[in-house]
Amino acid sequence: MNKTLISLLLTGALAFGASAPAIADIEHAVQASTQYTDLVTKREVVDKLLNDAVSAFKSPARVSHAGFTAKMPSNMEIVTDRLLQAYQLEPYRTDLLISAANAQIYNKNVDRAIELFEQALSVAPDDIDLHAYLAVWQKFNGNQAESQKHRQALAKLNAGKAQDLTRIFQTIDRVVATPLKEKVDKGALGENGAIVTLGYALNPDGSMHSILIERLETTLKLAQANPKALIVLTGGVPQNHKTEGKLMADWLVAKGVSADRIIEENYATSTVGNALFSSYALARHKVQHATIISSASHVRRGQVLFEIASWQTGPSGITFDTLAYPDKPLKELKQISKGELLGIYRDALRTYGMWSYRSYPLESR
Structure with missing residues (x-):
């Protein structure tokens, strides 16, 4: 028995001149006859799935390896699973796909992330962030032609953001190519x-x-x-x-x-x-x-x-x-590892202002 039926019964009672106590009796009787403990809406299920994703995201809070801060991979699988379950219920919520994709980036599964970003792009083909994400992660995977395709699409949609993305790539390439140093130079910092x-x-x-x-x-x-x-x-x-x-x-x-x-x-x-x-x-x-x-x-x-x-x-x-x-x-x-490079690309986007998780209450840059 659902709430719509309850409403119809109440309306019928009013039409036949039922008194207030009678209406209350009808509602009580209908509720008492249902076999469900709770009347659960789709929204409540989605909220529960997202709260489960938040719990997995926060526990354990962090692990650190020589400054590389990340979430536990097993937790990221739980986060992805809950987000995708929510997306099955609310297929217009493209943000859930984007958040799930970024959970896979944290899990170092770039191929899976690209699949999810592309699934989201099929729904929103002019989404600026999706083209940016795909340009970055296709470049990371060595797929230069695919990366360039998304950069060109981005340039048509938002020339300024496309230029910023090019600048990010140039910055990363330059820093990665610069030899590390451990020698202290006297007076190298100057006056300011x-x-x-x-x-x-x-x-x-x-x-x-x-x-x-x-x-x-x-x-x-x-x-x-x-x-x-x-x-x-x-x-x-x-x-x-x-x-x-x-x-x-x-x-x-x-x-x-x-x-x-x-x-x-x-x-x-x-x-x-x-x-x-x-x-x-x-x-x-x-x-x-x-x-x-x-x-x-x-x-x-x-x-x-x-x-x-x-x-x-x-x-x-x-x-x-x-x-x-x-x-x-x-x-x-001297040769940067793939794991270190992934962290650089991921956090470069976050510093630039692109949110990794955008599905409330799982919101995190």
Whole structure:
């Protein structure tokens, strides 16, 4: 028995002059005769599936490998499954397909992601973001002709975004081709220079991981070689009521670095956040050149994201380079791995402003 039938019964009762108590009796009788515990709507099912996707997305919260922050792959399969179940019920919700595709990007299954993006494009052939996603991931997969096809389509739909995408590709190609360095150069930062040190997940007790301390050792050497440089310390995932930014600042001050040189950024929870939040500090102080310090396996991603973030915030003409703490021998990292490159492409889009998950309550850049 459904609510429409209940409504019809009530209307009929009114037509025959039934009193209010009689109407109440009819509704009670109809409800009592149903065999269902709850009257579930399609909306309620979709909401439940999306809430399940959110729960899978958040648990476990994060794992980190030398600065590469990602979700557990098994969780991403659950996220994808729930989103696609919801899409079966609401086939106009193309956002569910896009979110599912990006879950597969996090799961490093680019082929599956491309299939889902193309399925979404068949529904919305002029969608600007879909052409951008497909241009990126076809390029990543080495399908240059397919990537170019989507870039051309994007140029017709939104020339400015197509130009930005080309700039992103050029930035990534240049950074990836630049050799990593671990040598500190005295005076290299000049008058309006800055050092930007990227945080690393704290231990559960709130102490700094050895990787983060090694990054700080590198920071200290560069700060001593460039005594006028500003120092931005970025990282805000709390553990035991402490954040990376604050602990890094305390460590450097204890080593003799003036607190006046230090800016703590205690809010970023990812490399994307590092770039977006820190770029405003660089803009405020009119920094002309910044050196980014992180682990060697992570620092190229940091540079790409900071460059993209600075396109919006400035300062105009700011340049970046990197200094690596060699968590791995640099010769082993000379050729970038596919996993590292995937992280760069994925987070470049996020920094540029494209949301990975756009299906409320699963919304995340």
